[in-house]
Amino acid sequence: MGKIIITGVDGNFGGYAARSIMKKVPLHNxxxxxxxxxxxxxxxxQGVETRYADFNNPEQLKEAFAGGEVLLLISMPFVGxxxxNAHKAAVYAAVAAxxxxxVYTSIVGSGDDSCDSYEKFDHQYTENYILTTPLKYVFLxxxxxxxxxxxAFEEAAEATGVLTNxxxxxxxxxxxRNDCAEAAACVAAGAGEDNTVYYISGPTANTMEEFCAIGSEVTGKKVTYQYVSDEENYAFFDSLGVPRRTDGEWAETAKAFPFCSEGMVTFGAAIRNDKMSYCTNDFETLTGKKPKSIREMFEDIANYRVGKRTSTD
Structure with missing residues (x-):
């Protein structure tokens, strides 16, 4: 096998994938x-070859990707x-190099034209662009x-005891997220089949009411779920100063709010409309391990918070 390139190793996902793959293949690869x-x-x-990568500069990316055979493209932390454009630049540079x-980290709902999630459209665009190239692919x-x-559960527990969305x-x-990164590292290292789509999910598909019940039982903090309309959800995020989209000054705003409300509200609507309920054993197929359950993560809650998100443009 030739060299494996991993993008975004400065992020939460990329950092975990990087540390994981270092245990799976020789560092010189x-x-x-x-x-x-x-x-x-x-x-x-630690002995790994590293390269600066500017995703706004396709020509520079060609240099960053030169000599690589497999590219793990971790999706960018902005939307729209x-x-x-950044993903297209990366794919173009990969072909040119x-x-x-x-190996592309996509999202549930991608490939479903009836799914209206704002974030899904970026992933579907990227998948479709990859399919126009001669590249072999794996979509995760x-x-x-x-x-x-x-x-969100912890925030609700410290406030009103009600999680609304x-x-x-x-x-x-x-x-x-770590399980997703582990699956990506395994595939980049050679697991799975080429030209295949895998759905990386937890072991059970839960409603938010069930999610809160598990969290309440494990933590001892009583949190109930309350449904609100899309319009009410937008108004809530607006009141917090969360940007609707990731345009303009989002990279600065994201230090406090690492998501945009357009993405969160349309994502929630897609879940409500049963467009994202995929539950598979693909993670185990690719890694040989069982994915962490909601209960297990609540039991180890200190290690399963969202943390800071890289907002580099």
Whole structure:
């Protein structure tokens, strides 16, 4: 196997995937890239080849990806046209640099034209663009990170004891972000079949009421779920100063609010409308391990909070 390139090793997902793959393949077969040179220095000190990567500059990306055979493209932390352009630049550069295969971290709902999630459109755009290239591919369509909802649970527990959103009775097989990163590292290292779509999910698909009941039982903090309409959900995020989209000054705003309300509200609506309830054993197929359950994550809650999100443009 030729060299494996991993993008975004300065992020939560990319950092975990990087540390995981270092245990799976010889270090001389790895190339880690990121826009954060300080983080790259940490990996370089451990013997990994590192390269600065500017996703707004396709020509520079060709240099960053040169000599690689497999590219793990971790989706960018912003939403909308900016992300689509960055992903397109990365795929273009991969082809131009001679990369043979791309592993892309996508999302549940991608490939379903009836799913109206704002965030899904970026992933579907990227998947479709990859399909126009000669690259072999693996699409990892990840379920919603449990860490995000665990953090929402804790916030509710410290406030009113009520977790509100617009997901209603929809089901989501919440999965650990680390499990998603582990699956990505395994595939980049050679697991799975080429030209295949995998759905990376937790072991059960739960409603928000069930999610809160598990959290309440495990933590001893009583949190109930309350459905609110899409309009009410937007108003709530507006009151907190959460931006509707990730345009303009989002990178600065994201230090306090790492998500945009357009993404969260339409994502919640997609869950409510049963567009994202995929629950598979693909994680176990790719990794040989069982995915963490909601209960297990609440039992180890200190290690399953969403944390800071990299907002580099």
């Amino acid at each position: 790895l190339i880690f890239t990121a826009p954060n040179k300080k983080v790259l220095e940490e990996f370089a000190a 046209e900016k992300r689509r 001679g990369v043979k295969k791309i 369509r990840n379920s919603q990170y449990a860490e995000a909802m665990i953090s 617009n997901m209603g009775e929809g089901r989501m097989a919440h999965v650990s």
